[in-house]
Amino acid sequence: MHLTKGSRAATERDRRLLRYTALTAGCAALLGVLTGLVKSAWRPLAALDQGWIDHTHDYALGHTAWTAATQTLSDIGGTITMRVLLGVAALWLWLIGARVLAAWTAAQALIGWAVLWGLKIPIARARPHFSDPVSHADGPAFPSGHAMAATTTCAALVWLFWPRANRLGRSLACAVAVLAVLMVSWTRIALGVHWPSDVVGGWLAAGVVFGVITIAVELWRPGALARDVRRVDWRTRPRxxxxxxxxxxxxxxxxxxxxxxxxxxxxxxxxxxxxxxxxxxxxxxxxxRAVGELGAPRGLPGPRERPDATAG
Structure with missing residues (x-):
């Protein structure tokens, strides 16, 4: 049985929707379980969090240069930086005509921020407390805003970069994104301003937001993301x-x-x-043959203008 172009496109969209639905459902289920454990102060989880945070705090107190470098990295990879990156990407996409893709990118930042505080306020988890803190942060602890913003931003940027890259480029992009997320997330634990489970919660919340927004756009404008990605590829291709x-x-x-x-x-x-x-x-x-179709260099005779070698 032969499939038409329209049926092949519909099948491919269905596969994409299935993948994003699986991602969203998996992250949402894990986030729900983790939120329940945090809210109920489950002892094994609390003991793990406390033991880890005590160890990193003791290390930070004894290594001031390490602590200063960690604080700098945390500031560079903060939530404002990540949202600015997404904002710049969304503006550029809008200017080159990829309007749906620009809206998708902006929604990752805006909806992600709303979901973050929609979780922080009702859960109201206290941050780690020390008599001699090495850093300070305001607001509830769960989930980590730094971890969530870094995950959302890196995932979105890799998603935008993916179609233009070869296998090596994609592997490098994924490696850099994972490393950036891990480094930013680790700084929050090392500085004693987040529990390890806060960071995991930020990763899972970012996965839910990413999947929900992508599914919503695919259902709202089927195929529009694919068209805009090809538009970006065309606009950024060398002239x-x-x-x-x-x-x-x-x-x-x-x-x-x-x-x-x-x-x-x-x-x-x-x-x-x-x-x-x-x-x-x-x-x-x-x-x-495209090279030949561009014509002969100016000033030189083309194939039809050259004199016949046999002419007298």
């Missing part, structure tokens, strides 16, 4: 490559400006190019 690829296509082929399917026009056939991170991420190959 020479765009000329070669564009010049190599017949004028009636979908994908040219003004034709159905072109990413600038939000064409429908861009949906079939993939989801995310399930998008294929493959750039169109540049046919060799």
């Amino acid at each position: 020479v490559q765009r000329v070669l690829v564009g010049g190599a296509r017949p004028t009636d082929e979908p994908g040219l400006p003004g034709k159905p399917g072109h990413p600038e026009d939000g064409g429908a056939d861009s949906d079939e190019q993939g989801g995310h991170p399930e998008f294929t991420g493959q750039r169109p190959a540049i046919p060799l």
Whole structure:
């Protein structure tokens, strides 16, 4: 049985929705369990948190240079920094015409902030308390705002970068993102302003927000994220490559400006190019004949203008 382009696109969207639904449900279930344990002051969890935080606090007191460096890293990776990064990305996407993708990016920051305080206020968990603290933070402890903001921002940036990268680039991007999240999250524990379970709660809350927003956008505008990702790829592609690829296509082929399917026009056939991170991420190959179609260099005769070698 042969599938049409529309049916293939619908099938791919269904697969993406299934993946994001599984991510959201898994994170939400784990977050619910962890919240219940925190709220009920479950002894094993409380003992684990207290033992870990006591050890890191003792180390911080005896190593002032380490503590100062940890505080600096925590400030650099703070919630304001992460939201500014998402805001800049959303503004750039809006300016190049990827409006749905820009809204998705901005929603990650805004809704993430609302969910954070929607959890902090009712749970109202106290932060670690020491007679000789090395750092200070205000507000309830659970979940960690630094951990949640870092996870949301790094996941969104990797998500945006994914289609343009090859396998090595994707691996490096994921490694850098994971390292950044772990480092920022660790600083909050090392400085004694969060329990370890607060950090885990921040990671899980970020997963829920990421999944819910992505599912909502896919249901609201099916295929729009795929089109915008291809639009970003087209706008950021080197100009020479765009000329070669564009010049190599017949004028009636979908994908040219003004034709159905072109990413600038939000064409429908861009949906079939993939989801995310399930998008294929493959750039169109540049046919060799495209070079010839650009014409001979100025001042040199073309093939039809050259004199016949057999002419007298």
